[in-house]
Amino acid sequence: MVSDPRRYAIGFVGLGLIGGSLALALKKAGFASSVIAWDSDPSVLERAAHLGVIDAAAHSVSALMQSVEIAVLACPTQACEPLILDMLNDSGSAICVTDVASVKGELYRAVVDAAPKSAAIYVPGHPIAGSERSGVAAADAALFERHRVILTPDSNTDPLALGLVQKLWAAAGATVQCMDVLEHDQLLAATSHLPHVLAYALVDALAQSPIREDIFRFAAGGFRDFTRIASSDPVMWRDIALANRDALLAAMDDFCTRLEALRSSIAARDGAALESTFRSAKTVRDEFARDLALRDSGSS
Amino acid sequence: MVSDPRRYAIGFVGLGLIGGSLALALKKAGFASSVIAWDSDPSVLERAAHLGVIDAAAHSVSALMQSVEIAVLACPTQACEPLILDMLNDSGSAICVTDVASVKGELYRAVVDAAPKSAAIYVPGHPIAGSERSGVAAADAALFERHRVILTPDSNTDPLALGLVQKLWAAAGATVQCMDVLEHDQLLAATSHLPHVLAYALVDALAQSPIREDIFRFAAGGFRDFTRIASSDPVMWRDIALANRDALLAAMDDFCTRLEALRSSIAARDGAALESTFRSAKTVRDEFARDLALRDSGSS
Numbered sequence: 001m002v003s004d005p006r007r008y009a010i011g012f013v014g015l016g017l018i019g020g021s022l023a024l025a026l027k028k029a030g031f032a033s034s035v036i037a038w039d040s041d042p043s044v045l046e047r048a049a050h051l052g053v054i055d056a057a058a059h060s061v062s063a064l065m066q067s068v069e070i071a072v073l074a075c076p077t078q079a080c081e082p083l084i085l086d087m088l089n090d091s092g093s094a095i096c097v098t099d100v101a102s103v104k105g106e107l108y109r110a111v112v113d114a115a116p117k118s119a120a121i122y123v124p125g126h127p128i129a130g131s132e133r134s135g136v137a138a139a140d141a142a143l144f145e146r147h148r149v150i151l152t153p154d155s156n157t158d159p160l161a162l163g164l165v166q167k168l169w170a171a172a173g174a175t176v177q178c179m180d181v182l183e184h185d186q187l188l189a190a191t192s193h194l195p196h197v198l199a200y201a202l203v204d205a206l207a208q209s210p211i212r213e214d215i216f217r218f219a220a221g222g223f224r225d226f227t228r229i230a231s232s233d234p235v236m237w238r239d240i241a242l243a244n245r246d247a248l249l250a251a252m253d254d255f256c257t258r259l260e261a262l263r264s265s266i267a268a269r270d271g272a273a274l275e276s277t278f279r280s281a282k283t284v285r286d287e288f289a290r291d292l293a294l295r296d297s298g299s300s
Numbered sequence: 301m302v303s304d305p306r307r308y309a310i311g312f313v314g315l316g317l318i319g320g321s322l323a324l325a326l327k328k329a330g331f332a333s334s335v336i337a338w339d340s341d342p343s344v345l346e347r348a349a350h351l352g353v354i355d356a357a358a359h360s361v362s363a364l365m366q367s368v369e370i371a372v373l374a375c376p377t378q379a380c381e382p383l384i385l386d387m388l389n390d391s392g393s394a395i396c397v398t399d400v401a402s403v404k405g406e407l408y409r410a411v412v413d414a415a416p417k418s419a420a421i422y423v424p425g426h427p428i429a430g431s432e433r434s435g436v437a438a439a440d441a442a443l444f445e446r447h448r449v450i451l452t453p454d455s456n457t458d459p460l461a462l463g464l465v466q467k468l469w470a471a472a473g474a475t476v477q478c479m480d481v482l483e484h485d486q487l488l489a490a491t492s493h494l495p496h497v498l499a500y501a502l503v504d505a506l507a508q509s510p511i512r513e514d515i516f517r518f519a520a521g522g523f524r525d526f527t528r529i530a531s532s533d534p535v536m537w538r539d540i541a542l543a544n545r546d547a548l549l550a551a552m553d554d555f556c557t558r559l560e561a562l563r564s565s566i567a568a569r570d571g572a573a574l575e576s577t578f579r580s581a582k583t584v585r586d587e588f589a590r591d592l593a594l595r596d597s598g599s600s
Contacts (some may be wrong), residue, residue: 128520148518183511190506191519195526197562198498203581205551205558206490211483216588218448219491220428224592225525226495230585234578238571245566251505252563256556258505262497263552266545271538278534281503285530288516292524 007033008164011068011094012054013061013083014075015039018100018127020053020139022072022172028141031171038064040079048136065092070164073099077239081110088115088122096161098123098168102192103243104152105185120158123165124181126150126188127174134233145173146296152181182247189247194255196237197248199230307333308464311368311394312354313361313383314375315339318400318427320353320439322372322472328441331471338364340379348436365392370464373399377539381410388415388422396461398423398468402492403543404452405485420458423465424481426450426488427474434533445473446596452481482547489547494555496537497548499530 010026012019015037026032038058039045045057058064065071065087071094073084080101087097088111097118101107104124111119129147149169153162162178169176179187206215241248258277265273310326312319315337326332338358339345345357358364365371365387371394373384380401387397388411397418401407404424411419429447449469453462462478469476479487506515541548558577565573 128518130522147520150518179514183514186509186511187514187518190509190511190515191523195502195523197566198502198559199526199585200578200581201559201562202495202498202555203585204562204577205555207580207584208558209486209490209554211486211490214479214483214487215490216584216591218428218450218487219588219592220447221592222430222529223491223495224589225528226499227585227588228525229522230581231589232578232582234575234582237578238575241566241574242569242571245569249563249567252559252566254509255502255505256559258508259498259501259552259556262501262504263549266497266541266552267549269542269545271542274541275534275538277504278500278532278537280507281500281530282532282534284507284516285499285503285527288519288527289524289531291516292519292521 007031008069008168009034009036009067010168011035011058011064011071012037013039013064013071013073013087014079015044015048015054015136016074016076017130017134017136017138017143019072019074020048020136021141021143022074022100022127023048023053024139024141025144025172026168029171029173031168036064036067040075044136051137051139053136053139061086062090062092065090065094067093069093069095070168071097073097073101076236077101077103077243078235080107084111084122085114088118091118091121094121096121096123096158096164098125098165100125100127101243102126102188102240103185104181105247106243108152108181120156121161123157123161124152125165125169126152126184127169129174142173144169147174149174149176150184150187151176151178152184153178154181185244185247186251189244189251193240193244193248194251196229196232197241197252198255199227200237203227203230307331308369308468309334309336309367310468311335311358311364311371312337313339313364313371313373313387314379315344315348315354315436316374316376317430317434317436317438317443319372319374320348320436321441321443322374322400322427323348323353324439324441325444325472326468329471329473331468336364336367340375344436351437351439353436353439361386362390362392365390365394367393369393369395370468371397373397373401376536377401377403377543378535380407384411384422385414388418391418391421394421396421396423396458396464398425398451398465400425400427401543402426402488403485403540404481405547406543408452408481420456421461423457423461424452425465425469426452426484427469429474442473444469447474449474449476450484450487451476451478452484453478454481485544485547486551489544489551493540493544493548494551496529496532497541497552498555499527500537503527503530
């Protein structure tokens, strides 16, 4: 890729771990000429300015949109819809608007319905990265390095806007891939939202057990790893589950079909069927773990 | 605890990671005067002797039982039943017989039915420890340090036999707790066997997806951790699932009830119910993780 000598005025609407980390990465890469931000909590902006994450605070979304070329929405899932509509219906000087929400279909449909004139400059985005930590104080310029970012443009997306968002993420060290918006939501339902629901359901089920005390007294490291995601933020996951409702319900149903098949094999003492399913799952999972290790080591 | 100056002749029937590690730990602690072993695979015994894990190989289970005071069955789940009956029906010089199988009820009932005369010297045991590695070459004298061991004696168990097995595990650095055999199996179904089945079912479901390739291409570290146990040995887990069939089916049904409740909340867009379940699961899981961290640091 030929390096782009242009620097851009970048604005963040909502500034937590993801927005703050992206701001730091874009400053470090020399992609940002300036970074300004608006957040519903003014103390976040004070802290961010103090930490050098942003250059200035905007007093409103509208004011921010008047002075940026690229606007990034990086707020919690539930707050996304009204804010993206504000950003697009009064897009000011922005050449493109993007976001980092982990569910894309619902937001995309809201934009097409309620801000059709500016929908072309909206490039839906989702960085596949995160941390147990949250808040702008945890911002890390390296958070996206070697991570993947999915963009879900459609045939109406302005190529200039798309190109800019691709460059932005590349500058932050991420690998960018475009995908259909529905496939994105199915993918995330399968690999992230469903596992979270399963972990919450498992801990919930065990917490109801008459031998609950001994269960948690004797559970060991494997159980801790398997249930780690049940320690995730309940509000964030409530919002994600509802925003990706249809794809998540479909993924839950597919899962239950396979679980029911395993149940039948166990009930019928069908060792051959059980071993066959376990073996093919192990093969798939081993292959995935190998690929991921290669990816993490930078070979792929 | 007053230290016991006595050393014991110890025999292992089946010698893999668990048996080998226990043998090394008991030698190191000065609890074993000698360690002999029998295994269905003679090359395992050669390797173990070469590695200094055992002092001698027995040519049969019966020969082993003639020369030991404590006999430990440490073979795969499926092979346990005939071997424990051989050990008890011809118990030779053994004062006690114990095992390390991760399911206890089925084996216990087989012993009571088929070796009632020697059942009193059988002390069912289960060390809550393991490793991704397997085989005697991976044996580690420290494997059980600070880990828990559950024993499931009943009112007929010989107190001398029980006391010896307690001392044996204490010598290996483990914390020993006695428990009812049915509660043990419920406990393990909940904290270990059910999570394994869920991980296998999840990978199996995703492997059937039309977007399977992208699913595994984009899945990240959280998914890797959640599915790690789906890379476990399929034969071992087939045997465990069948041996602990009743408790596992009950645990699966409890889990499905809670999952179905979450499904209904998502389908009905009932954010309050969803958040409430996620929040209470997070509270329970956070508390468990804190307790486990204290335990691991040796404070509890």
